[in-house]
Amino acid sequence: MRHPHTAGATMSHVEAEKKKRGRPSRIDVDTIVGIARRILQEEGVAALSMRRVAKEVGTTPMALYHHVRDKDELLMLTLSGMAATVPRPELPDDPRERLLTVSVHMHGTLARMPWVVEVLSLGDLTDKGALWMVEEIIASCVACGLTPAQSVAAYRTIWHCVYGDLVFRQAMARRAEEPDRRRHFPDMITEADAEELPHMAALADRWLELTADYDVSTQLGAVIDGLLGQARRP
Amino acid sequence: MRHPHTAGATMSHVEAEKKKRGRPSRIDVDTIVGIARRILQEEGVAALSMRRVAKEVGTTPMALYHHVRDKDELLMLTLSGMAATVPRPELPDDPRERLLTVSVHMHGTLARMPWVVEVLSLGDLTDKGALWMVEEIIASCVACGLTPAQSVAAYRTIWHCVYGDLVFRQAMARRAEEPDRRRHFPDMITEADAEELPHMAALADRWLELTADYDVSTQLGAVIDGLLGQARRP
DNA sequence: ACCTGAACACCGTTCAAGT
DNA sequence: ACCTGAACACCGTTCAAGT
Numbered sequence: 001m002r003h004p005h006t007a008g009a010t011m012s013h014v015e016a017e018k019k020k021r022g023r024p025s026r027i028d029v030d031t032i033v034g035i036a037r038r039i040l041q042e043e044g045v046a047a048l049s050m051r052r053v054a055k056e057v058g059t060t061p062m063a064l065y066h067h068v069r070d071k072d073e074l075l076m077l078t079l080s081g082m083a084a085t086v087p088r089p090e091l092p093d094d095p096r097e098r099l100l101t102v103s104v105h106m107h108g109t110l111a112r113m114p115w116v117v118e119v120l121s122l123g124d125l126t127d128k129g130a131l132w133m134v135e136e137i138i139a140s141c142v143a144c145g146l147t148p149a150q151s152v153a154a155y156r157t158i159w160h161c162v163y164g165d166l167v168f169r170q171a172m173a174r175r176a177e178e179p180d181r182r183r184h185f186p187d188m189i190t191e192a193d194a195e196e197l198p199h200m201a202a203l204a205d206r207w208l209e210l211t212a213d214y215d216v217s218t219q220l221g222a223v224i225d226g227l228l229g230q231a232r233r234p
Numbered sequence: 235m236r237h238p239h240t241a242g243a244t245m246s247h248v249e250a251e252k253k254k255r256g257r258p259s260r261i262d263v264d265t266i267v268g269i270a271r272r273i274l275q276e277e278g279v280a281a282l283s284m285r286r287v288a289k290e291v292g293t294t295p296m297a298l299y300h301h302v303r304d305k306d307e308l309l310m311l312t313l314s315g316m317a318a319t320v321p322r323p324e325l326p327d328d329p330r331e332r333l334l335t336v337s338v339h340m341h342g343t344l345a346r347m348p349w350v351v352e353v354l355s356l357g358d359l360t361d362k363g364a365l366w367m368v369e370e371i372i373a374s375c376v377a378c379g380l381t382p383a384q385s386v387a388a389y390r391t392i393w394h395c396v397y398g399d400l401v402f403r404q405a406m407a408r409r410a411e412e413p414d415r416r417r418h419f420p421d422m423i424t425e426a427d428a429e430e431l432p433h434m435a436a437l438a439d440r441w442l443e444l445t446a447d448y449d450v451s452t453q454l455g456a457v458i459d460g461l462l463g464q465a466r467r468p
Numbered sequence: 469a470c471c472t473g474a475a476c477a478c479c480g481t482t483c484a485a486g487t
Numbered sequence: 488a489c490c491t492g493a494a495c496a497c498c499g500t501t502c503a504a505g506t
Contacts, residue, residue: 167397188360198373202382226460305480
């Protein structure tokens with residue numbers, strides 16, 4: 001196994017050696033990752049720096065590099081085990097319902113961990129504890145008659161819908177916090193655009209309201225219907 | 235109009251005044267934005283810094299702040315007018331076909347401008363020249379019997395599918411470039427997981443191949459079918 | 469083996485001063 | 488009005504040295 005720390009336990013190759021020989025270390029990876037995780041949770045990825053983590057751990061920045069390869073590895077390590085902190089929901093037996101329930105659960109879970117979404121866009125999934133959701137989605141697709149290839153593709157598409165919603169939901173929340181921040185849309189549409197952009201001009205006033213009304217469950221339901229519809233014409 | 239530079243022409247409030255009084259400026263926003271755009275295109279957002287732009291423009295970092303409010307505004311300005319650089323495609327008359335064509339065009343266009351995708355995730359759309367695509371998508375949805383509210387939601391879902399694909403396609407390309415880089419998935423699935431994750435274990439060997447086979451057009455087609463299916467049960 | 473300190477090559481932005 | 492220089496408060500990481 002080339003990457004032992006991708007498993008549930010956060011243990012680097014360096015730490016694995018420490019029990020055998022040499023001076024015992026004052027700090028360990030779990031402490032570092034724990035502190036990092038707290039900073040991420042409270043202030044987001046932008047606030048996470050090696051120097052900041054070092055200060056809160058109580059060492060010099062360079063001491064961290066004995067436990068993690070670089071900042072990127074630290075970021076990946078923060079993801080391990082996050083899925084296990086969320087209880088696994090009861091799933092309905094009907095595969096179509098199951099698919100929707102898992103997808104919505106995935107979205108709801110990540111909506112409560114905004115920093116995980118930010119970190120995920122930098123690398124790929126490193127938390128084995130999250131794979132049961134991928135498995136359930138693929139299994140349900142197969143149960144609904146999709147080929148394995150179609151099922152994997154369907155999983156990706158569902159993930160894109162979940163991820164996209166989270167990203168722009170967060171961007172909107174961030175912009176709402178900044179007090180005077182320039183909003184671009186739909187303020188940039190004026191009466192003069194009514195000819196070129198009739199629907200948008202007509203909807204401009206209701207745009208914010210309609211954006212707020214966007215319901216992921218409804219959308220995922222429709223997307224799943226479309227994806228499962230592929231079964232009849234392979 | 236509060237934000238004149240959100241229009242096609244890149245002209246800031248500062249520059250708008252310059253023709254009237256005071257010392258003529260040695261540099262103008264268009265030069266700054268042009269240089270920024272080139273750096274973004276060639277090296278991505280990570281390479282863009284105010285200091286770097288200043289050096290390439292031939293001034294001090296602080297001179298830039300007379301033309302743009304901050305780095306964020308510069309980033310937003312780089313988007314203006316990008317849509318106009320791509321020829322508008324012929325669209326089929328059938329609204330369902332039209333919807334698919336516009337969506338795929340959106341994806342294809344952005345696939346050729348990776349940095350635009352990176353910048354878009356930081357703020358919202360600032361290029362009025364891109365709005366015709368949103369208009370066409372909404373118009374087609376309405377033509378297929380969706381309510382305006384459903385059409386706006388459908389647009390967002392399509393955008394999430396396009397955006398999500400681009401983000402992870404780029405992340406994959408980045409990781410492929412780094413030589414020895416740790417890959418996490420599906421290497422982390424072993425024989426031992428076959429019981430918990432039967433489908434994934436079975437597909438592990440084909441995972442990369444299946445990921446490469448992912449076809450956005452096919453997926454968008456299925457998603458659109460699902461979204462338009464909402465028309466019959468409102 | 470583990471940690472430290474100094475150093476390198478960067479950041480965005482403020483502020484006071486120059487022309 | 489436009490630009491400069493110095494300064495502030497940061498970055499990630501390398502490298503040589505200490506215990």
